[in-house]
Amino acid sequence: MTNHWVDLRNSDCILVMGSNAAANHPISMKWVQKAKDNGGKLISVDPRFTQTSAKADFYAPLRSGTDIAFLGGMIKYIADNNKFFKEYVVDYTNASFVVDEKFDFSDGLFSGYDKEKRAYDKATWAFKKDDKGMIERDETLQNPKCVFQLMKKHYSRYTPEKVSEITGTPVPDLLKVYEMYSETGTKDKAGTIMYAMGWTQHTVGVQNIRTMSMIQLLLGNIGIAGGGVNALRGESNVQGSTDQAILFHLLPGYLRAPMAAQQTLKDYHAPVPKTSDPRSVNWWSNYPKYSVSLLKAFWGDAGTPENEFGFGWLPKLDAGQNCSWLNLFDEMYNGKIKGFFAWGQNPACSGANSNKVRQGLAKLDWLVNVNIFDNETGSFWKAPGVDPKKIKTEVFMLPCASSVEKEGSITNSGRLAQWRYKASDPPGQAKPDGDIAVELMNKLRELYKKGGKFPDPILKLKWDYTDEKGHFDPHRVAKQINGYFLKDMEVGGKQFKKGDLVPAFPMLQADGSTSCGNWVYCASYTNEGNMMARRDKDDPTGLGLYSKWAWCWPVNRLILYNRASVDRNGQPWNPKRALIQWKDGKWVGDIPDGPAPPLSDEKAGKYPFIMTAEGFGRLYGPGLADGPFPEHYEPLECPIPNNLMSSQYNNPTIKIFKGEMDKHLTCDPRFPFVGTTYRVTEHWQTGCMTRWQPRLVEAEPQMFVEMSEELAELRGIKNGDKVKVSSPRGEVGCVAMVTTRFRPFQVGGVTVHQVGMPWCFGWVAPKDGGDSANLLTPTVGDPNTMIPESKAFMVNVTKA
């Protein structure tokens, strides 16, 4: 989230799209309801009329996988009807930037496409620069090669009629949503988006979100209270785990995982973004301070300037190596992975194309399942239809503590890190994850002491995170994440002693004199104490920032890019929701995005989008794999024979898996219906925790498939019938839920039916509960993130 949960209440118009917040983020509706109580409007756009739709002021249906068409049409509407916030767009976005002459877009492809590599050479996507390296700008927005004009041209094709033909949304519904939402493009109005996996789990996932980010920039909705682009994270601490680098391409704090070609720290720092514009903060220019401080956190005194603070001990990725989920399980299926820790997860049900995942598990030598309950992953070897005698994988079950049986921090979608306490001891031999990690590492170190090919990274590790009794100590870890001064020193006119906790990341150093396990968390645990444990309900702005309740990264800034909430003079666009304000030579309100004075200060004023090298919000984004402007492509499996927008059928940059388990069929009469997946309130993710809870199982006991009355009639299915849903990859038994809440779509003159299923069930428990919808989903991902396309694929439904 650029904003935070409580802030939803400040919105005048909330668009929920790619999310069913009422079911999956029930508490969010507390703030949505408050926004409604204040006169705010709620819009729900979803293939299915959901619990969220039921509370919406307006609902519009769309076919799964067509969000870019829907939103591209909104961009056209905003541009054509002058609904954009001109001052904001000119001053704070790259609308005025002039793009390289050679940039082109034709029939679904941007310039620089290499068909063999299924990738773009992005050289022609760059901005035009003068001899001083300054980007050429046209603040009148008239230059045909400026971003604004290129954007207008790009989306000129997204007429309501064309969009409707693709999405199946009736034209009047489209226009109603465009009209309602674009009303927030004024100084005194805020519009926000709540999205979740309904946007990310597509082969155009990242571009779905980018399209909305563009809309938010055009309407001046980024950086303001009640605005922003808000990802509703699917687990209570998934924000925290992402911050701490659960993903293969990252180190903590969104630093890059180094590549094999980067043999020295200098090589590693070479791609750090640069700018020639003195008014751009270009925050990432501080990169070396964060990376070196991280190395010092990893290796402590063993990391010296001579050995580049241990940079050589970091594991490196090979060129082109992508270790994301789909690739890992593809490798596992191909027998290339020997061992696997399934830690707090259940890939046998959560992984796309679960049959492939389940078979992959059988190729392992060993599997360690760390969980609070048995699940389909740990018990894959005794699943129905599997002969345990034929499975070679040795499986270890490690029972672990549940969330209330351990102490630590948890970071919610709004980047709020909250400390929580242990309520009781874990049962039996169950241990906190931290203790399991410590014991595992202790054993590894013991073994490496006896020899090994490359013991230094393990043995030289700074490894002092246990208490007197040898148990994992969350406070020691939290303090190291915050970071220390490693010698007596003066920074910014202040004296610090060796061992002091660093007050905030501007004080981190690139010379090895500070350590920090995650720069974005620097300031979370200081000499003043554990900021995450604060519980003060003070709210001086009245905007619900609650700045002394726990601690929000970065530097307790509740709303990101808040420097865009004010005009050039630092005065709030909307004085009624004044987030920050330049008053008597300083900023008051939320922690501003950098202390520099506002733009009207010709010398010291800085652009507000400090995380981009240019300092501007990106309507045009030249960094992504699949293009600087989002473009509609059909899902890999889709119900219509052509992309009605261009002759480029699917996203041209997706990786196509071609193994025997990777069958993909489009417009195949055997699989004529669009399928999608979702969750229910009562079950958590794969249901691994909730399927053992009788009161929850009572409320949602069995796998179901929701379908329209029209489809049910077509297949002779009655409500409550047992049916079989199948895809080219598998099948799953379901109870038919025939509902008025799904309706057929008219797409390109054809009637398209869609069905939806939850992925929270599995064969282990409860009895007759059924199995996961992921048995049907394909192994194909977004080209930027490799998140699987679980939200749009093709299925059949027949009576069982």
Added chain:
Amino acid sequence: MADGYSIIMDTSKCTACRGCQIACKQWNQLPGTETKNTGTHENPPDLSFSTYKVVRFSEGKNGDGKPFWYFFSEQCRHCMSPGCMAAVEKEEIVQDDNTGAVLFTPKTKTLDFKATLEGCPYNVPRQDPKTKELAKCTMCFDRITNEKVPACVKSCPTGALVFGDRDKMLEATKKRVDELKKSYPKAAAINPDDVRVIYIVTDDPKKYFKYAEGK
């Protein structure tokens, strides 16, 4: 407390998260019963000796062809003049003077279940098939007499369920209905003068649940 308590169940704010249904079972230590999916999210299928509260789901099409989906968190209304008490002789059912809660005691096993059920306009009382004892919502009597709101109200994220002094609840109900009428001409409170659990609806009550306004 001159007039006891009331609960507002504002269906316009209910998202069917079913926190109330689960919280009710959790606080009252009622078991989850074995159920099947019968083609609806509504489950368990009915109130029972083990279930004092069920969120009812009701869907259909509006005049413009768009779907509607209404949620109705069903429970005992704690009537001002409880019909279930008609046949009571020896305090099998009592109405608490202070709170107004209508409470079934273990003595209900001696009552004529059929008559008690018929006496209830909302079809609420249920019988334990083994002990013959009757059961229903207690307004969380053990909580409200210890300065806590009922478990269902506590769990409600959106403020669809509100608990408080009856006069204040009646006032809030009127205010909310007036507000809703601007967008929903059919907005109304269901029998607010007769019951302590006051449902606010924005459409014909029958579209929510067959016993919404009584049998």
